[in-house]
Amino acid sequence: xxxxxxxxxxxxxxxxxxxxxxxxxxxxxxxxxxxxxxxxxxxxxxxxxxxxxxxxxxxxxxxxxxxxxxxxxxxxxxxxxxxxxxxxxxxxxxxxxxxxxxxxxxxxxxxxx
Amino acid sequence: xxxxxxxxxxxxxxxxxxxxxxxxxxxxxxxxxxxxxxxxxxxxxxxxxxxxxxxxxxxxxxxxxxxxxxxxxxxxxxxxxxxxxxxxxxxxxxxxxxxxxxxxxxxxxxxxxxx
Numbered sequence: 001x002x003x004x005x006x007x008x009x010x011x012x013x014x015x016x017x018x019x020x021x022x023x024x025x026x027x028x029x030x031x032x033x034x035x036x037x038x039x040x041x042x043x044x045x046x047x048x049x050x051x052x053x054x055x056x057x058x059x060x061x062x063x064x065x066x067x068x069x070x071x072x073x074x075x076x077x078x079x080x081x082x083x084x085x086x087x088x089x090x091x092x093x094x095x096x097x098x099x100x101x102x103x104x105x106x107x108x109x110x111x112x113x
Numbered sequence: 114x115x116x117x118x119x120x121x122x123x124x125x126x127x128x129x130x131x132x133x134x135x136x137x138x139x140x141x142x143x144x145x146x147x148x149x150x151x152x153x154x155x156x157x158x159x160x161x162x163x164x165x166x167x168x169x170x171x172x173x174x175x176x177x178x179x180x181x182x183x184x185x186x187x188x189x190x191x192x193x194x195x196x197x198x199x200x201x202x203x204x205x206x207x208x209x210x211x212x213x214x215x216x217x218x219x220x221x222x223x224x225x226x227x228x
Contacts, residue, residue: 034216043119043203044157044219090156094217101217103156 002027004093006104014112019063019078021107023091026072031093033074035065038088038106047089050074061085086111115140119204119220126227132177132191134223136204139185144206146187147217148179151201163187164209199227 007022025031032051036044048059055067065076074091091104116139126132138144145164149157159172161179169179176195180188187204202223207215 036219041201041222041224043221044205046216046218049216094215100159100162101157105156 002031002093002102004091004102004104006089006091006107008107009105010108010110012110012112013081015083016080019076019081019085019109021076021089021091021109023074023076023104024072025074025091025093027093033065033067034092034094034101035059035063035074035076036090036092038090040087044090047076081109081111083111083113085109115206115218117204117206117218117220119202119223121223122221123224124226126194126225128196128227129193132189132194132198132225134189134202134204134225136187136189136220137185138187138206141185141206141208143184143209145209145215146181147205147207148187148189149203149205149219151203151222153200157203161189194227196227199225201225 003026005024013019034049035047037047038044047063048057048065050057050067058064063076063078065074067074086109088106088108090106093102118137120135147162148160150160151157161169161171163169163181166181166184177191202225204220205217207217
């Protein structure tokens with residue numbers, strides 16, 4: 001069985017400081033992993049994805065994530081937070097036929113002045 | 114380029130009334146299609162997915178149903194809404210390439226409030 005754990009339900013950072021959103025996965029084999037962002041009352045937007053190529057994945061809006069198999073982690077980072085980054089972030093694993101997704105419970109990122 | 118549409122954007126319905134939410138995809142053929150529900154303060158729950166016209170798989174038993182009358186149209190329905198059906202409904206699509214693991218792209222969502 002596959003599961004995705006987002007270790008923090010809420011993260012607060014100051015504008016201009018680094019962002020770290022943590023995600024661990026469990027799977028019997030290497031899944032494809034994604035980070036999506038959801039702004040209030042909006043759909044999900046793909047930030048980046050890992051599909052067993054490079055372990056460091058660069059996404060949109062300055063975000064990146066590193067796949068670490070030894071730690072079963074796929075943490076999302078950004079060097080400098082912007083007010084517009086405030087949103088809900090979902091770590092997601094994909095496996096099997098018909099592209100079934102397993103979602104983490106989400107991390108709400110708050111960015112303060 | 115591909116786009117995905119959902120309507121209505123917002124819906125307020127009384128308990129016991131019927132429901133029909135529509136999702137359409139443009140710019141691709143034979144996509145996999147998905148319906149998710151996001152309840153307040155929770156992650157996303159897969160409700161239905163479809164790999165082709167008339168082919169629907171249900172993930173969660175409930176009073177909702179889905180249909181795919183055309184290749185790029187996916188409809189979520191209910192004959193009688195419950196209070197617990199309130200939530201944010203998201204449609205998604207992915208390229209269909211057999212067993213390969215494809216990215217899913219989400220629509221803007223429909224917020225449903227059942228009173």
